[in-house]
Amino acid sequence: MTALCALCPRNCRVDREEKTGYCGMGQNARVARAALHFWEEPCLSGVRGSGTVFFSGCTLRCAYCQNHEISHLGQGKDVSPGHLAEIFRMLVEQGAHNLNLVTGTQFVPAILKALAIYDPPVPVVWNSGGYEKIETLRLLEGAVDVYLPDFKHLSPRLSALCAGAPDYGDVTTAAIAEMLRQTGPPVYDADGMMLRGTLIRHLILPGCTGDSMKILSYIAEHFPGVPVSLMRQYTPEPWCAIPGLDRRITDREYGRVLEHFRALGLQGYLQEKESADGAYTPPFDLTGV
Ligand code: SF4
Numbered sequence: 001m002t003a004l005c006a007l008c009p010r011n012c013r014v015d016r017e018e019k020t021g022y023c024g025m026g027q028n029a030r031v032a033r034a035a036l037h038f039w040e041e042p043c044l045s046g047v048r049g050s051g052t053v054f055f056s057g058c059t060l061r062c063a064y065c066q067n068h069e070i071s072h073l074g075q076g077k078d079v080s081p082g083h084l085a086e087i088f089r090m091l092v093e094q095g096a097h098n099l100n101l102v103t104g105t106q107f108v109p110a111i112l113k114a115l116a117i118y119d120p121p122v123p124v125v126w127n128s129g130g131y132e133k134i135e136t137l138r139l140l141e142g143a144v145d146v147y148l149p150d151f152k153h154l155s156p157r158l159s160a161l162c163a164g165a166p167d168y169g170d171v172t173t174a175a176i177a178e179m180l181r182q183t184g185p186p187v188y189d190a191d192g193m194m195l196r197g198t199l200i201r202h203l204i205l206p207g208c209t210g211d212s213m214k215i216l217s218y219i220a221e222h223f224p225g226v227p228v229s230l231m232r233q234y235t236p237e238p239w240c241a242i243p244g245l246d247r248r249i250t251d252r253e254y255g256r257v258l259e260h261f262r263a264l265g266l267q268g269y270l271q272e273k274e275s276a277d278g279a280y281t282p283p284f285d286l287t288g289v
Helices: 081-093 105-117 134-140 156-163 168-183 209-222 251-263
Strands: 029-037 050-055 077-079 099-102 124-128 146-149 194-198 200-203 228-231 268-270
Touching: 029 081, 029 105, 050 081, 077 081, 081 099, 081 105, 105 134, 134 168, 146 168, 146 200, 156 168, 168 194, 168 209, 200 209, 209 228, 209 251, 228 251
Parallel strands: 050 099, 099 124, 124 146, 146 194, 200 228, 228 268
Antiparallel strands: 029 050, 029 077
């Protein structure tokens, strides 16, 4: 009997051999780029780079996504588990500090098959939008060393507007709790590279500093000690038609959220202003695929 897909909270229950669900992807993993990436947090990029695999399709498809060509348009190349294992091996041979799997939720079975073929000698990082089911995260237990979830919105209204997912806040807070159960507190090597743990990312959206501050307060209360990466790189994209999201955040908005971050005693990473220019979005040109 063919399994109907319910890997993510969209619960499409489609046979992905025959048709696609919300993510728009079939059974085979589709990859748009696999290369060393130097613009992650220092504990992930280090000096040699993070071995980053950008998967196509997305279970969230946020209206403002900077990776629109792959998340919404599905650009990329289908690869077998064996081919994906070779991609992983190549990145490790290039010197990657870790394997950084970006937006792979829709391909969990294929990714697990690839990791069974090639067991990498470096940490595996699950870099996701945070919109994950507990059952699916449990499939990853033991295969993933570092979780790198976004915590994008807490407001159901904002989540519905941006990603058609009013349950995003509830789902993501439960997912992060499961990630923390699996990894425990962060563990670093002597060079400060993260070997194990969970690191939460939050991107400040223009006009949404109130939601950002609620998210930071939630993290401080419920996930104490977890490092947070506060990002100011929001770049307005032509395909995003949501009123108010057509500009960058101001220094004043960033300052307000940063002050709250510090007042809460959060630890982690603060993004430089210079990175808010969109230049850090790599080309999705099938490099390394
Ligand atoms: S992975 Fe894709 S097809 Fe499966 S439930 Fe999620 S959005 Fe639907």
